[in-house]
Amino acid sequence: MQHQLTDEIDVALASLPLIDPHTHINPHRPASETLADILGYHYYTELAHSAGLSREEIEAPGLDPKERVARLVPALVHLDNTVQVSWLMEMARTFFDFDEPRLTADNWEALYDTAATRMQSPHWESTVLEKSGLEQVYLTNEFDDPLEGWDTTRYVPCLRTDDLVFRLNQPSVRDRLAAATKVELSDAASLGRALAKLFERFTERGARACAISLPPDFEPMPVRDHEAEVALSRALAARDLSADAIETLRRYVFWKLAELCDAFGLPFDLMIGVNRTVYEGGVVGGQDLFDGRTSLFGYRRLFNAFPRVTFPISVLSSGLNQELVSYSWIFPNVVCFGHWWYSNVPAYLRCDAQARLQAVPRTKQIGYYSDMYKLEFALPKFNMYRRVLADLLVEDFVYARGWNEEEALELGRQVLRGNVERVFGRPDGK
Amino acid sequence: MQHQLTDEIDVALASLPLIDPHTHINPHRPASETLADILGYHYYTELAHSAGLSREEIEAPGLDPKERVARLVPALVHLDNTVQVSWLMEMARTFFDFDEPRLTADNWEALYDTAATRMQSPHWESTVLEKSGLEQVYLTNEFDDPLEGWDTTRYVPCLRTDDLVFRLNQPSVRDRLAAATKVELSDAASLGRALAKLFERFTERGARACAISLPPDFEPMPVRDHEAEVALSRALAARDLSADAIETLRRYVFWKLAELCDAFGLPFDLMIGVNRTVYEGGVVGGQDLFDGRTSLFGYRRLFNAFPRVTFPISVLSSGLNQELVSYSWIFPNVVCFGHWWYSNVPAYLRCDAQARLQAVPRTKQIGYYSDMYKLEFALPKFNMYRRVLADLLVEDFVYARGWNEEEALELGRQVLRGNVERVFGRPDGK
Amino acid sequence: MQHQLTDEIDVALASLPLIDPHTHINPHRPASETLADILGYHYYTELAHSAGLSREEIEAPGLDPKERVARLVPALVHLDNTVQVSWLMEMARTFFDFDEPRLTADNWEALYDTAATRMQSPHWESTVLEKSGLEQVYLTNEFDDPLEGWDTTRYVPCLRTDDLVFRLNQPSVRDRLAAATKVELSDAASLGRALAKLFERFTERGARACAISLPPDFEPMPVRDHEAEVALSRALAARDLSADAIETLRRYVFWKLAELCDAFGLPFDLMIGVNRTVYEGGVVGGQDLFDGRTSLFGYRRLFNAFPRVTFPISVLSSGLNQELVSYSWIFPNVVCFGHWWYSNVPAYLRCDAQARLQAVPRTKQIGYYSDMYKLEFALPKFNMYRRVLADLLVEDFVYARGWNEEEALELGRQVLRGNVERVFGRPDGK
Helix, strand or coil: CHHHHHHHHHHHHHCCCEEECCCCCCCCCCCCCCHHHHHCCHHHHHHHHHCCCCHHHHHCCCCCHHHHHHHHHHHHHHCCCCHHHHHHHHHHHHHHCCCCCCCCCCCHHHHHHHHHHHHHCCCHHHHHHHHHCEEEEECCECCCCCCCCCCCCCEECCEECHHHHHCCCCHHHHHHHHHHHCCCCCCHHHHHHHHHHHHHHHHHCCCCCEEEEECCCCCCCCCCHHHHHHHHHHHHCCCCCCHHHHHHHHHHHHHHHHHHHHHHCCCEEEEECEECCCCCCCCCCCCCEECCCCCHHHHHHHHHHCCCCCEEEEECCHHHHHHHHHHHHHCCCEEEECCCHHHCCHHHHHHHHHHHHHHCCHHHEECCCCCCCCHHHHHHHHHHHHHHHHHHHHHHHHHHHCCCHHHHHHHHHHHHHHHHHHHHCCCCCC | CHHHHHHHHHHHHHCCCEEECCCCCCCCCCCCCCHHHHHCCHHHHHHHHHCCCCHHHHHCCCCCHHHHHHHHHHHHHHCCCCHHHHHHHHHHHHHHCCCCCCCCCCCHHHHHHHHHHHHHCCCHHHHHHHHHCEEEEECCECCCCCCCCCCCCCEECEEECHHHHHCCCCHHHHHHHHHHHCCCCCCHHHHHHHHHHHHHHHHHCCCCEEEEEECCCCCCCCCCHHHHHHHHHHHHCCCCCCHHHHHHHHHHHHHHHHHHHHHHCCCEEEEECEECCCCCCCCCCCCCEECCCCCHHHHHHHHHHCCCCCEEEEECCHHHHHHHHHHHHHCCCEEEECCCHHHCCHHHHHHHHHHHHHHCCHHHEECCCCCCCCHHHHHHHHHHHHHHHHHHHHHHHHHCCCCCHHHHHHHHHHHHHHHHHHHHCCCCCC | CHHHHHHHHHHHHHCCCEEECCCCCCCCCCCCCCHHHHHCCHHHHHHHHHCCCCHHHHHCCCCCHHHHHHHHHHHHHHCCCCHHHHHHHHHHHHHHCCCCCCCCCCCHHHHHHHHHHHHHCCCHHHHHHHHHCEEEEECCECCCCCCCCCCCCCEECCEECHHHHHCCCCHHHHHHHHHHHCCCCCCHHHHHHHHHHHHHHHHHCCCCCEEEEECCCCCCCCCCHHHHHHHHHHHHCCCCCCHHHHHHHHHHHHHHHHHHHHHHCCCEEEEECEECCCCCCCCCCCCCEECCCCCHHHHHHHHHHCCCCCEEEEECCHHHHHHHHHHHHHCCCEEEECCCHHHCCHHHHHHHHHHHHHHCCHHHEECCCCCCCCHHHHHHHHHHHHHHHHHHHHHHHHHCCCCCHHHHHHHHHHHHHHHHHHHHCCCCCC
């Protein structure tokens, strides 16, 4: 009976058109062109590599897409237990009517060819969007992205700021900033003008968020203009910066971004806790890891200083999720945001989502985003989340609290979509 | 069948009269006088504020209780998913026969008036105690509480020592200590005498525990008298103390308290891991948060130095609960104590309680306390815990281990009440 | 139905002969000789002590085995909720046909006598191995163990290196090393030769792993020979070493061991996160605890530097297990290894194992080891794990993914045994 009700709620929620509030979609090529675009997702290449396939095999320069798939498929036998591979099989079934239980050296080629044919259709993108129930997809745009050449009401720009905060000491980043804004960096004031220009351009093109990923040891705090200027002028003079000076510059730029989010009315997505290039020999996208010794306590100054800025927060561990539940329960401007990366596994996703549903105001939880690079991934990922959500709604609300089915559904809809609109704005931009 | 057995055990456990071993009850006004005393609980005001209600609305000076409720009720629509609001609805149903599924702008006034009428009855307090199965309630008393004017065998004093340890450098705290003990602070010896006087007065009035809440970075260690005296004399001379001197004083006073617990045979309740005033703009009681980077390792010197003092320990995260399970399994004087604050949510409570039941001696777990400010809260909070406990008893002991129902019940009774008596003493003081 | 299928899978998995890849078995006396060998396991003595039995009672010198049991049994009434005591009862039932639900002062003596009789049989060891389905048992050998006098294809040597890394500054350890290798320590080169001799001897005798347990704050990094030599020469001259010099020596020896694992093709078992002698007054084996503030991030240099060495990793908390899941997902040379010590409780074991099964390549998880000191413990411990494993296979793979029973079983077999062979080698040494 519980399974039946869960199924009903799952189906009912699946009829709700989705806004996917965080992806890495390239709006010029949103859908896959061959199966290699799917199997080339870093979750598969890194797992295949972890299970023994060499990086050279996977990332050989100029590798033909079909050959790349041919090399990856044999590794799947070592990975078929993973939820990531279950997404692959679900995509194969749903989009390409593949009815084998596993993808093997014996059967992959037929799938590859079917996929290639369908993906060549001019309607492929809209087919995927429709089958996946996707109405709108948020992007991750570099600050110097021209934001032109696509429908920004379907593929919504978001300003990604990792380079600005963490690599402004590099001349190439400063050159890109100058080129994008026509502002020559010379001091703190010009830096402020350049950043403001970015916000102007992005918001004019309908951007809905500023976003950044942050290492475990980053601690935002305000920095005085003249302190930042000392560091900036060393960088501009091409002199080496001390670790302290680099940190000063990072904090300064980050704080400026928060001020601009305030001024421009943009939420500031914080993705907290990732160390980059931990595994130096890893495949592209498969080198970063988290450190459990991370706390939101270091963000208290930020949350206190910007009460009008909403901070949708993503974390990488259940330990930090418990902090996030508490911070969202207390701080009006802190919102739970999806289930990120290493946390996006049912075992963790379930307990993390359960605690949020039990203790955080229902208006302050954005249930899920796909983090996808290609459109096809939204379907299996949202299905996975929706199944967990339906199960929790039945268990904790219908059974434990006596809610009726419609009340449970309404909570599900709010978490799945309503709060995306509430925090980031409606699809029509209102 | 599992549900049926869980129900049976739940009902059987509910017939056991409770001792609530940690509350913030004011013994002069233990029960609520209007619904504002219930809806004014910081869990509701902070959640309402987190969901968008301004602090000024909630905490306007001189606000009429009915008006306060009128302002808070509309916010509940954003919170009705939380377990905290489920407690509210359970209190409304049980104490006031309120049969609406939700409290809304349309129906709250009738509840308010019914509650006001019933609460005015001279029997209200005993009605609540009886309906809740409460036999005895432990308090949290400031060190200078005169401890007079109520039945201390029903409302049992406990000496709360946060001010002594963390704010003795403030003249107002020293003045209160001098006034309460008639001992003028001049050196370490006089400080020792003053603290001993407090223990004498509290134990004479039947106090059952010394208690304190501690920040994540506090690390108890012994301090020599003369080191403490250097810090103390600076404080007495109204000179600024360095951070080190403040820490020295804190450690010194804390260690003295442990010595006095030893001398007076009192357990020392440690509530570990809360940072105060993290959210500066929060409502009263809604400003504190925990930091996941907390360990019991810092308490090893204390646990080793005081083998005869029992330390009932409360923690705020599942991560630290796993440490607590291990420390209680090893240290004879470490006891698991309830499910505190941000951990008091079924998702966390269940896994924390499950691990304790599976790995800590049954004599060393005090299942639950309400932490309540008004008597009405014991009922829904203990009901929540008891339901989880009954479920674990059925799943892990009746089914997984083949225990019979009575054996499972006996474990439940011990955790729910027997160990309260074992650690803190019987209700009759023996 | 779910229970029925879980039972079927559990039974099917139980027919698979086991290799136990980490124990503390003494190969000269692998099985128990009296019940005191079982009840003397530190899990029982430390829990009994934690529940109130004095260390003096438990560890009196020259204590008769039967008297020791007589003293421990009464404490069991305080511990019978623990999973550890459930192992005891399962051993009593399975090996000695004891059919009482509890071991008490009234019934223990009969069990003691039955056990003593059976254990005296010359076939006892093989009876236990057979009943437990044990084909091969890995040991933990001190570096100067002569490795002689037993069948090393049944009881497989592993080189335990804690003393070498953490206590080489002690003359007694250096004397043992010199005696074991006939190499006199004089400089870094001779140290390297001595360590290489150990690896030669151990691998000649069929050793399958090098192993070490590590405190939370240890961070492996390469040290130059001459830096190590400065520290080593101070130690050799019997002069005190600074904390930095001790750490330098530790890192140097540890790194050398990793180099030797590489050269000799041995996996390097890392048991990460234990602080020794936290409870100074504890019973033997019951003094060590973990610190939740531990991360694998500190091991990145090691994992990057030795891509050909496999690191089977054991951790003590669910927080660190989540890191381990991510590190095994990314690093080819990182493998999940069992459920260690304080984590070896169903509540934690289940969620830790679930996340591994969902996100780590199936080839990279070694499900379980017993960590036993006496052979009888493998049976209840592996049964506990297998039950959890069967339950997860049914829930997450048969039900959630639609796998058939044989596919689920195959995953179970791989985790339970196949990967032991894959990582450490087949029982026949091939």
